[in-house]
Amino acid sequence: MRYRRVVAKFGTSLLTAGSKRLDLESMSRLVGQVVRLRALGAEVVVVSSGAQAAGRHRLGNRIPAGASPSRQAIASVGQSHLMQSWDELFDWHDTVVAQVLLTRRDLSDRLGYLNARNTLRDLIEAGAVPIVNENDAVALDEVLATRIGENDSLGAYVANLVDADLLVMLTDVDGLYDSDPARNPAAKLLRRVDRIDAEVEAIAGGARGAGTGGMTTKLTAARIAVQAGVDVVIANGREPGILVAIAEGESKGTYFPAAGDRIESRKRWILGNISRAGHIVVDQGAAAALRERGRSLLPAGVAGVAGTFDRGETVEIHDPAGRRVAAGTTNYGSDELARIRGLHSERITETLGYSYGDEAVHRDNLVLL
Numbered sequence: 362m363r364y365r366r367v368v369a370k371f372g373t374s375l376l377t378a379g380s381k382r383l384d385l386e387s388m389s390r391l392v393g394q395v396v397r398l399r400a401l402g403a404e405v406v407v408v409s410s411g412a413q414a415a416g417r418h419r420l421g422n423r424i425p426a427g428a429s430p431s432r433q434a435i436a437s438v439g440q441s442h443l444m445q446s447w448d449e450l451f452d453w454h455d456t457v458v459a460q461v462l463l464t465r466r467d468l469s470d471r472l473g474y475l476n477a478r479n480t481l482r483d484l485i486e487a488g489a490v491p492i493v494n495e496n497d498a499v500a501l502d503e504v505l506a507t508r509i510g511e512n513d514s515l516g517a518y519v520a521n522l523v524d525a526d527l528l529v530m531l532t533d534v535d536g537l538y539d540s541d542p543a544r545n546p547a548a549k550l551l552r553r554v555d556r557i558d559a560e561v562e563a564i565a566g567g568a569r570g571a572g573t574g575g576m577t578t579k580l581t582a583a584r585i586a587v588q589a590g591v592d593v594v595i596a597n598g599r600e601p602g603i604l605v606a607i608a609e610g611e612s613k614g615t616y617f618p619a620a621g622d623r624i625e626s627r628k629r630w631i632l633g634n635i636s637r638a639g640h641i642v643v644d645q646g647a648a649a650a651l652r653e654r655g656r657s658l659l660p661a662g663v664a665g666v667a668g669t670f671d672r673g674e675t676v677e678i679h680d681p682a683g684r685r686v687a688a689g690t691t692n693y694g695s696d697e698l699a700r701i702r703g704l705h706s707e708r709i710t711e712t713l714g715y716s717y718g719d720e721a722v723h724r725d726n727l728v729l730l
């Protein structure tokens with residue numbers, strides 16, 4: 362077995378086989394593969410979508426006239442049905458499953474992150490298969506950054522959280538093509554992508570189908586994961602035995618090799634916890650100092666802040682052209698940074714009345730993007 366710890370993300374279209382309800386036959390084929398993988402010595406964490414679809418189907422025409430249940434309510438109905446299905450299917454193989462529902466908050470606050478990490482580790486050690494989904498019942502809004510909104514990124518965060526060495530995103534297409542295969546019959550499957558750059562991103566289409574993840578979110582997720590030192594494969598989950606084949610190192614779908622060595626835990630945490638609530642903009646000189654000389658970001662190099670964030674949040678750092686330079690855990694909130702931007706660090710105390718240190722973002726808490 363080439364991989365030791367695998368996160369397998371199953372998308373809605375795969376779990377429903379393109380229908381409007383959970384397709385137990387498809388699910389049971391996936392279960393068979395997870396069980397086989399474990400028998401071959403790998404540890405497996407499942408990230409499962411399908412709660413919305415299951416909930417919508419279950420409620421069906423039982424919804425009282427005039428009522429329109431929220432996405433949260435629908436997902437709550439569906440999540441229990443989804444877990445019941447997984448539980449029964451795995452039970453045929455004497456395999457114990459555990460439901461783990463996460464929110465963005467659990468992943469973006471240091472304590473929540475550590476708790477989730479410990480629980481997942483415990484479950485793996487106890488021999489259970491954790492089945493993770495976003496806690497849609499309480500995850501409200503991407504704009505307020507309380508919700509992740511799609512399970513591709515959740516899969517990448519989970520891979521990061523459990524120190525996986527492989528993230529497999531199984532969907533109902535063969536992988537990433539060089540153009541839209543639905544429109545261009547000559548479209549070619551990309552077997553291997555070494556760098557997820559603007560060109561590759563431009564190839565990816567928008568969201569489609571029953572799930573919320575299209576290729577765009579898969580690429581975002583792949584980028585998060587490869588940067589955290591995790592190999593990623595996007596492949597067609599309908600192909601029999603594909604999960605096992607991938608974990609054994611066979612070339613299937615589109616492969617994104619991990620970028621360099623696994624980075625240490627703190628850096629992984631940073632990449633897994635970037636807040637969407639705002640970001641820091643730095644000047645050209647600071648961007649170069651970060652990129653080329655591995656420096657800390659000082660207030661003197663901060664040109665501006667966008668959005669609102671608190672001290673201790675992890676935010677992206679952009680250059681004046683809006684390109685992502687780095688992500689880091691900030692020592693100052695957005696209001697504070699707005700007041701000390703452009704200033705020498707020795708003027709922090711006189712400006713704010715206190716100081717959390719000379720750096721806006723310390724290099725130890727920073728990862729280049």
Ligand code: GLU
Nearest residue numbers: 411412413511512572573
């Ligand atoms: N959490 C959603 C669900 O279970 C899935 C989100 C997605 O489709 O990526 O229905």
